[in-house]
Amino acid sequence: MRAYLGRRYHFSASHRLHTDALSNEENRAVYGKCNHPYGHGHNYVIEVMVGGPVDAETGMVCDLPALDACVRKQVLESFDHTNLNLQPCFENAVPTTENLCIEIDRRLRRSFHEAEIVSVRVEETQNNSFEIEPDASAAGSAAGSV
Amino acid sequence: MILLTRKADFSASHFYWNDAWTEDQNVAAFGKCANRNGHGHNYTLEVTVAGEVDPVTGFVVDLKKLKDVIEREVISVYDHRHLNHEVPEFRTLMPTTENIAIAIWKRLEGKVPGARLYKVRVYEMADLFAEYRGEA
Numbered sequence: 001m002r003a004y005l006g007r008r009y010h011f012s013a014s015h016r017l018h019t020d021a022l023s024n025e026e027n028r029a030v031y032g033k034c035n036h037p038y039g040h041g042h043n044y045v046i047e048v049m050v051g052g053p054v055d056a057e058t059g060m061v062c063d064l065p066a067l068d069a070c071v072r073k074q075v076l077e078s079f080d081h082t083n084l085n086l087q088p089c090f091e092n093a094v095p096t097t098e099n100l101c102i103e104i105d106r107r108l109r110r111s112f113h114e115a116e117i118v119s120v121r122v123e124e125t126q127n128n129s130f131e132i133e134p135d136a137s138a139a140g141s142a143a144g145s146v
Numbered sequence: 147m148i149l150l151t152r153k154a155d156f157s158a159s160h161f162y163w164n165d166a167w168t169e170d171q172n173v174a175a176f177g178k179c180a181n182r183n184g185h186g187h188n189y190t191l192e193v194t195v196a197g198e199v200d201p202v203t204g205f206v207v208d209l210k211k212l213k214d215v216i217e218r219e220v221i222s223v224y225d226h227r228h229l230n231h232e233v234p235e236f237r238t239l240m241p242t243t244e245n246i247a248i249a250i251w252k253r254l255e256g257k258v259p260g261a262r263l264y265k266v267r268v269y270e271m272a273d274l275f276a277e278y279r280g281e282a
Contacts, residue, residue, distance in 0.1 A: 002281040003244040008273035049277075054248065057164055058175060059240030061276070065177075 004051045004118060005061045009071050011080035014041040015095040018085075039083065044097075045123040046075065046104060052115035062115035074107040097122055101130040149264055150206045151194040154216050156225040159186040160241040163230075184228060189246070190269040191220065193254060197261035207261040219253040243268050243276035251278045 016039035017031040027035045034040070048071060052061045078087065084095035093099045105120040123129040161184040162176040172180045179185070193216055197206040227233055229241040235249045247268045255263050269275040 001248055001278070003247060004277040004279070005244060006267075006275040006277065054242075054244045057166070059162070059242035059245045061244050064274075 001054055002051060003054050003061055004049050005064075005067075005115070006047060006049045007064070007067060007071075009046045009048070009068075009076060010043060011046070011076050012041060012043050013079050013082050013084050014039045015084040016040070017094055017096060019094050039085065042124050044079075044100075046071065047119075047121040047123070048108060049118040049120075050112070050115040051118040066114055067112065070112045071108065074111050075104050097124040097128065097130045101132060105132050147196050148199055148206045149194050149196050150209075150212075150261070151192050152209065152212050152216060154191045154193070154213075154221055155188060156191065156221050157186060157188050158224050158227050158229050159184040160229040160236070161185065162240055162242065164240070184230065187270050189224075191216070191250065192267040192269075193250075194264040194267070195258050195261035196264040200260075207258060211259055212261075215254065215257050215259075219257060220250050223253075243270045243274065244278070247276045247278040251280060255280070 015034075016036070017034040018027050022030065048067070050062055050067065054061055084090055084100065087095070089103050090099070101120065101122040104122060105117075108120055109117050119131055119134075121129055121131040161182055162179040163172050163182060164175070167175070193212070195207055195212065199206055223233060229236045229246070233241075235252075236245075239245050239249070247266050250268065251263065251266045254266070263280065265277055265279045267275055267277045
């Protein structure tokens with residue numbers, strides 16, 4: 001039987017939303033307080049859902065420590081307590097949570113193969129969250145390449 | 147079609163152990179969850195049903211009836227129990243969060259008046275949950 005397993009992970013990082021494609025005034029108009037010159041930070045939450053048949057011997061969809069290790073290596077160790085603007089993947093992309101979600105979704109789909117990655121949701125605050133439609137993630141990424 | 151979700155909580159103990167395996171294999175696969183004295187969680191159950199809004203009542207389902215079904219079929223059986231020892235389906239089935247979601251689906255399927263069971267989500271803790279949508 002196919003079931004789904006959801007797991008939430010936490011990391012903290014800073015960012016500033018600013019693009020060189022716009023003037024300073026236009027940046028302020030588009031990004032508001034997210035454009036303040038020295039940046040600001042969030043406690044981000046990543047919610048990963050994987051799906052697959054429940055193994056008859058273990059009763060599990062996948063080995064949870066393997067999923068934890070993959071997210072830790074691919075995402076948390078790169079991003080936790082860093083400035084996202086300085087990450088190579090955001091060299092040519094604004095570190096909005098949309099672009100962050102695309103990047104994390106891509107990293108996990110590329111690296112985790114024990115079960116299907118069904119969805120990756122990134123919460124920037126308790127009131128803000130982002131998720132990619134499955135078709136959109138299959139089509140590729142809008143964020144800069146790693 | 148409208149989806150409606152009702153939450154409920156239960157607290158229970160469990161452990162993971164496969165009798166076909168050696169102790170070393172069990173510890174390797176399940177870690178501290180293989181401690182046969184068990185341990186416990188505060189589980190949160192989310193039951194989602196699907197249906198059309200009744201033109202007279204404006205309801206998809208009578209919430210009181212849904213609550214009563216969840217209480218009778220699940221909470222009264224699972225709450226403050228040792229899942230391995232006291233809940234029949236887990237005598238032969240590992241009480242992982244995945245299997246708990248499937249077992250709760252089986253307990254509720256066809257018993258919610260006027261609506262179709264859509265999904266069952268079980269939180270073992272705030273950062274870990276399993277979901278079953280009735281798929282084969």
